[in-house]
Structure formats: C-alpha cells, structure tokens
Amino acid sequence: MSTSPEQKVCVYCASSQICASEYHEAAFRLGCILADRGFTTVYGGGAVGSMGALADGVISRSGRIVGVLPKFMQDLEWGHKGLSELQLVEDMRTRKHLMLTESRAVVALPGGSGTLEELLEAITLKRLGLYSNPIILVNTRGYFAPLIELFSSAVHQGFMDERHLSMWQVVSNPDDVPQAIESLTSWPADARKFARL
Numbered sequence: 001m002s003t004s005p006e007q008k009v010c011v012y013c014a015s016s017q018i019c020a021s022e023y024h025e026a027a028f029r030l031g032c033i034l035a036d037r038g039f040t041t042v043y044g045g046g047a048v049g050s051m052g053a054l055a056d057g058v059i060s061r062s063g064r065i066v067g068v069l070p071k072f073m074q075d076l077e078w079g080h081k082g083l084s085e086l087q088l089v090e091d092m093r094t095r096k097h098l099m100l101t102e103s104r105a106v107v108a109l110p111g112g113s114g115t116l117e118e119l120l121e122a123i124t125l126k127r128l129g130l131y132s133n134p135i136i137l138v139n140t141r142g143y144f145a146p147l148i149e150l151f152s153s154a155v156h157q158g159f160m161d162e163r164h165l166s167m168w169q170v171v172s173n174p175d176d177v178p179q180a181i182e183s184l185t186s187w188p189a190d191a192r193k194f195a196r197l
C-alpha cells in the first residue's frame with residue numbers, strides 16, 4: 001500500500017506515427033522517468049505515436065498510467081490495451097477536464113493540433129487563476145520555439161502580460177521534467193488581477 005497520496009502528472013503528446021522517431025523516444029523516456037519517480041501518468045489513452053510510446057515507457061518500469069479516452073475512440077480501438085486504468089468518457093471536453101483535474105503538473109511533448117489545443121487550454125486556465133500548477137514544455141528538437149516566440153510577440157503587442165511568460169517552463173529533454181515539477185515557484189493566487197490587460 002502506498003504511504004503518500006497519488007501524485008498525478010498530466011501529459012499531452014502526439015498521436016502521429018510518422019513524425020521523427022526522436023519524438024517517440026522522448027515520450028518513452030518521459031514515461032520511464034515519471035514511473036521511476038513514483039508519479040502516476042495521466043494521458044489521453046492512445047496506443048500509437050508518442051501517446052503509445054509514453055504508455056509503453058511507464059509500463060516498462062512497472063509504473064502507473066491512467067488513460068482518459070472518449071468512447072468513440074474506444075469504438076475505433078484507438079485505446080492502449082495495457083494501461084493500469086482506462087477511464088471512458090463521453091466527449092473530448094470531459095476528457096480534457098478529467099486529465100487536468102487533480103494533476104500535480106502538466107507536461108507537453110511536441111504534437112499537433114490536439115496537443116497544442118490541450119496545452120493552450122491549460123495555459124489559459126492558469127492565466128485566469130483556474131489552474132495553478134506547473135506547466136512544462138519538453139522542447140525536443142526545438143519544436144516549441146515558434147510557439148514561445150509567438151507568446152513573446154503576444155506580450156510585445158499587448159495581448160498578454162510579461163508575467164504570463166512565467167506560466168510555463170521549457171526544458172530540453174524529459175530527464176529535466178521531475179526537477180522542473182519540484183522547483184517551480186508557485187503561481188500567484190491573485191493571478192486574476194493581471195489576467196486582463
């Protein structure tokens with residue numbers, strides 16, 4: 001029986017099977033690291049691409065991994081078969097909400113529109129003071145550089161505040177994720193005061 005409460009880390013990542021193998025390797029590695037550190041990984045439940053690699057990494061280290069899968073994806077047999085727990089939900093909205101709820105941190109690996117949408121929702125909720133935990137971007141192959149540049153531009157153009165740039169932390173590889181989770185200073189409780197410019 002575990003003596004400490006379950007620490008969930010929510011991971012967003014790609015379903016693509018045709019991206020560079022480095023992305024899948026990073027996902028597998030992240031799964032290993034989270035398992036070794038005793039975190040429960042919560043992700044979208046997929047079997048392929050970085051999603052599948054992440055789950056395989058956790059499972060290879062006998063860690064705990066929870067998938068949150070919309071029923072229509074289960075019907076399409078998109079779900080990973082070897083998870084510790086599979087939560088079936090009605091729709092994408094519920095899935096996103098469940099993945100984030102109670103998470104100790106959010107980690108985004110490179111991905112497509114699905115990953116970016118999930119990441120941007122977490123960032124938006126944090127800006128509004130509705131989510132306050134660490135958000136970590138794993139910048140494999142410098143993938144997130146254009147997004148980070150766009151956020152800088154958003155600040156310069158007056159769409160976001162300089163303080164919003166500290167809502168996330170960028171690490172270059174998965175090995176740095178646990179330290180980023182532990183070392184982040186807390187997001188101010190009065191974030192709403194500067195949410196609107």
Ligand code: AMP
Pocket residue numbers: 012013014015016044045046047048051073078079110111112113114115116
């Ligand atoms: P993307 O980064 O665009 O590949 O999107 C990843 C997200 O898209 C996941 O979190 C899911 O919401 C969804 N998704 C797309 N394809 C799949 C799939 N084959 N299996 C599971 N989830 C998928």
